[in-house]
Amino acid sequence: MLFENLRRTFVLRKVIYLAAALCVIMTVLGGVSSAAGPEYTVRVGSIVSETHPDILAMKDVFVPRVEGESGGRIKVELYPNAQLGGDREMTEAVQLGTLHMAIPASSAMAGFDKRIQVLDLPYLFTSRETAFEALDGELGRKIDEYLLEKGFRNLGYQENGMRHVTNNKKPVRTPEDLRGVKIRTMENPMHIAYFKELGANPTPMSWGELYTALQQGVVDAEENPYAIIADGKFNEVQKYVSETGHVFSVTLLVANKKFIDDLPEDLRAIIVNAAKDCAVAQRKMIADMESGFKEEMISSGMEANELSASDKKPFVDATAAVYSQFEGELGKEIMDLARKAQK
Numbered sequence: 001m002l003f004e005n006l007r008r009t010f011v012l013r014k015v016i017y018l019a020a021a022l023c024v025i026m027t028v029l030g031g032v033s034s035a036a037g038p039e040y041t042v043r044v045g046s047i048v049s050e051t052h053p054d055i056l057a058m059k060d061v062f063v064p065r066v067e068g069e070s071g072g073r074i075k076v077e078l079y080p081n082a083q084l085g086g087d088r089e090m091t092e093a094v095q096l097g098t099l100h101m102a103i104p105a106s107s108a109m110a111g112f113d114k115r116i117q118v119l120d121l122p123y124l125f126t127s128r129e130t131a132f133e134a135l136d137g138e139l140g141r142k143i144d145e146y147l148l149e150k151g152f153r154n155l156g157y158q159e160n161g162m163r164h165v166t167n168n169k170k171p172v173r174t175p176e177d178l179r180g181v182k183i184r185t186m187e188n189p190m191h192i193a194y195f196k197e198l199g200a201n202p203t204p205m206s207w208g209e210l211y212t213a214l215q216q217g218v219v220d221a222e223e224n225p226y227a228i229i230a231d232g233k234f235n236e237v238q239k240y241v242s243e244t245g246h247v248f249s250v251t252l253l254v255a256n257k258k259f260i261d262d263l264p265e266d267l268r269a270i271i272v273n274a275a276k277d278c279a280v281a282q283r284k285m286i287a288d289m290e291s292g293f294k295e296e297m298i299s300s301g302m303e304a305n306e307l308s309a310s311d312k313k314p315f316v317d318a319t320a321a322v323y324s325q326f327e328g329e330l331g332k333e334i335m336d337l338a339r340k341a342q343k
Contacts, residue, residue, distance in 0.1 A: 159250060
């Protein structure tokens with residue numbers, strides 16, 4: 001009996017020792033796995049600040065969704081405030097694969113495929129509803145195809161907003177009010193053509209140079225949606241904002257195609273689905289915040305003047321030639337889709 005009790009005690013201790021050893025091994029392995037960090041780090045660049053809806057939606061939706069659903073296998077790093085350069089520089093980096101994702105304006109993407117300029121046709125869209133009906137439909141899918149050819153994967157169309165003119169001379173109520181005005185534009189032929197038709201002096205300039213150029217009088221004016229006017233603090237260096245609404249501007253969440261294609265299927269699906277939900281959230285966020293951006297600019301001392309549909313008609317008529325001017329360059333296919341979407 002004594003021998004049997006000793007044998008049982010020995011077996012029990014052996015089991016306890018083995019269990020303890022197993023726990024130590026699992027702890028060590030878990031520590032090694034944790035120390036190794038995520039399998040993928042996704043770097044995302046943008047020109048806007050942390051308070052702009054582009055970045056807020058990334059923080060509220062994209063980052064927690066991707067990091068949470070991947071179980072920590074993916075880490076997302078956001079680089080706002082043009083830390084990685086302007087739209088053009090960041091988009092080039094995405095194309096080269098040295099940056100994973102960026103959120104450029106569609107106008108900047110036109111530098112990589114001229115057909116994307118179709119989105120900058122003056123007065124193509126008169127509301128966000130008609131714009132996203134087209135972008136989530138046939139027109140947007142065709143542009144996605146063009147981007148794939150250039151090495152980009154478009155993960156979602158987001159709102160930048162209706163572009164309006166700000167300046168330091170006077171309110172813009174008629175095309176004549178822009179005659180001779182030196183206005184900064186993006187490096188986009190469609191924007192340049194639009195302002196030339198109005199008799200202005202369009203001056204392409206990078207985002208990083210714009211505030212100082214306005215402050216020093218290098219240019220008299222610029223054009224952007226209210227969200228960007230507020231984000232760029234142009235109220236500090238501009239007196240008037242006129243709601244010309246000449247272009248409904250969108251941003252795209254673009255990724256390097258090879259990077260997305262090379263991801264494991266489960267992780268690729270997480271990123272793609274999170275980006276779709278992020279775009280939906282961003283659109284709602286910027287729509288809800290737009291009136292606040294406008295009020296912020298007015299309360300800071302800017303003078304805002306609205307233009308009704310009848311007020312805008314002279315602008316529409318004066319720039320109608322831009323459509324025929326770019327017809328041959330952009331091609332019948334995309335121009336037909338644009339006209340089909342125009343409402």
